[in-house]
Amino acid sequence: MEKSAEKTKKKIDISPRAKEMPASPIRKTEPYAIEAMKRGIMVYGLNVGQPDIETPHVFFDAVRNFPNKVVAYQRSQGDSDYLAALVGYYKGCGYNVTEKDIIVTTGGSEAIIFAMQAVASVGDEIIVFEPFYTNYNGYAVMCGVKLVPVTSKAEDGYHLPPKADILAKITSRTRAILVCTPNNPTGTVLKRSEMKMLAEIALEKNLFLISDEVYREFVYEGEHTGVLEFPEIADRAILLDSVSKRYSLCGARIGCVVSKNADVIGVCIRFGQARLCSPTLEQYGTTALTKLPKSYFDEIHAEYKRRRDVTVDALQKMDGVLCRKPSGAFYIMAKLPIRDTDEFAQWMLTDFQMHKETVRVAPGAGFYATPGLGKDEIRLAYVLEVPRLKRAMEVLEAGIKEYRGKHA
C-alpha cells in the first residue's frame, strides 16, 4: 500500500452496539488472576459458579463409549434420546411435558438468548428483578432488548417487591417478565405466592413469564416453585434450564428451553437450525446422567448446605460486612464496608496477598441495571470444599481490612 493511501486511511470502528457490550463482572478480572498466579499466588476462585464437585463418572463412561465414528451434526432440536430423557426428568419434577415442548440449547446462555428473541423485538422491554444474573445485561445488548429493572432489597431477603412496584414498570413495550429462582446472585428461593403473583401479572398484562430455574436442585430451606406449575399460564410460561450446575458439567454447554407454547418452541427451533446444533458428544453423555438416582442430589445438597453455612457464618462475623443466609443456589450477595468493589476485586488480585494466597470475587454493580446500585456489594460462589472455603474467608477478611486501611 502506498504512503498517501496510508495517510488518508480512515480508522475503522466497531459498532455502537458492540461498544455497549459490557464485560462480565464475573470474568473480567481474569487477566489479573492469571498475573497473580504467575507470581505464585494461590487464587481462591469465588467469582464464578464453577463447582468443584466431580462430574459423575457415568458421563465420562458414556462419552468414552460414544458409538459413532463421526461426530456428526445432531438434530437442531436436540438428540432424540436426550429429549426423551428430559421428558422423564421433568416428569420427576412433576411437570407433564412432551418432547415437542423442548429444545436443547448450547448451555443455559443460549436458552436465555433464544427466549429473549422469541418474545421481544428490537427495542422491546423485559422486566427483571435486580440484582440479577449479570449476563442478562450482555444478552440484552446482543438481542437489542431493554431490561427494565425492579429492585429487590437485601433487607427483604431479595424477595420480590410488591405487585404495584412491578406494575409501575410495565409499558406498552413490555413483553415479558424474566425471573430466576433459586436466584443467582442472591440465593433467594421465591415463594409459591410470589410466583403466583408473577403469573397473575403475566395474565393481566398479557406478558410472557420466563423463568430461569437452573438451580432447581439447590434448595436448602423451603421448596422450589417452577413456572410450569401454573396451568393458567401454560401458553406464556417459558422455562430456561441447564445441566451445568445440576451435574457439575459447566463446560458441556447443554441447556434447554421448555414451553407449551408451540410458537415459542417453533421459533426457538428455527433459531436452532441457524446455529445447526448443540454439541453432539455432550448430549450423548448427558443422556446417561438423567438416569442418576435422586440420592445423587441428596449428597450434593448436604455438601452445599455445609458450604453455605460456613461461608455465611464467616461473612457475618467480619467487621462491617452484611449478608443474610440464602436458601438456595450457591451464591451470596454481601455488602462490604467498601465504596467501590470493582476496584477492590481488582486490588485483591494485583496488590494483596496473605501467605501467597488471595480471593477472587465478583463485584456487585454488574448485577444491577440501575446505575450506582451494588457498588458496595460482591457476589460469592461457595463452590469449594469446606476447609478451603474457611481459609478463603480468612484471606478475604484480611483483604477487606487491609484495603480499608489503605483506602479510608
Add this chain to the structure above:
Amino acid sequence: MEKSAEKTKKKIDISPRAKEMPASPIRKTEPYAIEAMKRGIMVYGLNVGQPDIETPHVFFDAVRNFPNKVVAYQRSQGDSDYLAALVGYYKGCGYNVTEKDIIVTTGGSEAIIFAMQAVASVGDEIIVFEPFYTNYNGYAVMCGVKLVPVTSKAEDGYHLPPKADILAKITSRTRAILVCTPNNPTGTVLKRSEMKMLAEIALEKNLFLISDEVYREFVYEGEHTGVLEFPEIADRAILLDSVSKRYSLCGARIGCVVSKNADVIGVCIRFGQARLCSPTLEQYGTTALTKLPKSYFDEIHAEYKRRRDVTVDALQKMDGVLCRKPSGAFYIMAKLPIRDTDEFAQWMLTDFQMHKETVRVAPGAGFYATPGLGKDEIRLAYVLEVPRLKRAMEVLEAGIKEYRGKHA
C-alpha cells in the same frame, strides 16, 4: 382459573422478530425425512454438509483421556492450549497471528454472529453475494442486521460481479462485506484478484471485510486466498473459521474468529463472556487434531475430488439440469427444470421413492435474499461415498423425471 378470566384471556404472540426468523432450507424438511424413514425408505441426505468421513481417531483418543474430573467452564476466549495450537495451524497457512488475535467460538455459526454484532448495530447493513450460505439470513434476523445482496451469476461460475455493482449497493448504513471462499453453496473459489478488489472496496468505503473460510482445505483447482493475506486491511479483516468440515467434526461446535483488530477481538471476548465458554471437552479433543500431518488432508482432498466429479458428471447428463464444475468446498448449485424446488424437495420425501430410496436436497431460494431468485435451483452436498453418490444421482434423476411428468 375462573371461566370469566379464561374468556377474557388474550392470545399471546411471539415477537415480530421471531416471526421473521426463517426456517433453514437445509433442515426444514426434517419432519418429512423422518416420516419417510419411518415408512422404510432410505433417504440419501445431500441436503446438509455433513461429511461421512470418519472423525480422526486422535480426537476420540484425546477425549477418552481427558485428564480432569470436572468438565469445568473453559476460558471465554478459549482453551489456552487450543489457542496456541491454532496459532500453529495458521502459521502453516502462512498467517502470522498470535493468541490475542483469536477467540474460540461455538461453531462457525457463533463466529458469524459475533462478527456481525461486532461490526453492525441494529439496522446497519452488510453486503453479501448471493447465493450465500442460507443461515446468514437467520443470523441477520437474530442480530437485527440487514443483508444487502449483490447477485453472483451461474454463468460467471458464481465469481464476483464487477466492482461497480458492489459499490452501487453501499450506503451510509453499510458496515461490512461478508464473503465466503471456498463458497458454500456454490463451491466457487475466489481468485486473488477478487479478494484484492474486496480489500480495495473495504479501504475506499471504510468497511470491514468478513471472510468465511471454513472450506480452506477443500480446493481442487486453483488456490485459496484468505482475507489475512492483505496486510493493508489488517485493521478491518475478520476471518471466520470452524473445524467442522476440516476434521469431519460438525457436532463438536468449535470455530473461531481471527482478527488483528484488537477492538473486534475485545468485543467478541465480551460476547464470549456472556455465553461463558465453548465446549470444554471438544476443545481438548480438537487440540490434538491440530497436530495431524498435512497428508491427512491430501487423502480427504482426493476423495472429495472424486465425489465432485461423479456428482457433476451425473448432473450434467440429466435432462434439463444445468450446473458447472465448482473448484472447492463440497457443494453444487444446480438449476433444475422445475419451477419450485421448495415443493420438489418436499415431494421427494413425501411422494416419491425408487426401490424404497429417495434423495433429500436443499431448495435454492433460501440461499438468496432477492425474492424470486433460486426457486429453480437446489444445493447438493456431495458428502457420501462414490457408490452411494452414484446411486443417489440415479434416484434424483428419476425423481426429477417423475415430478416433471406430474407437474408439467
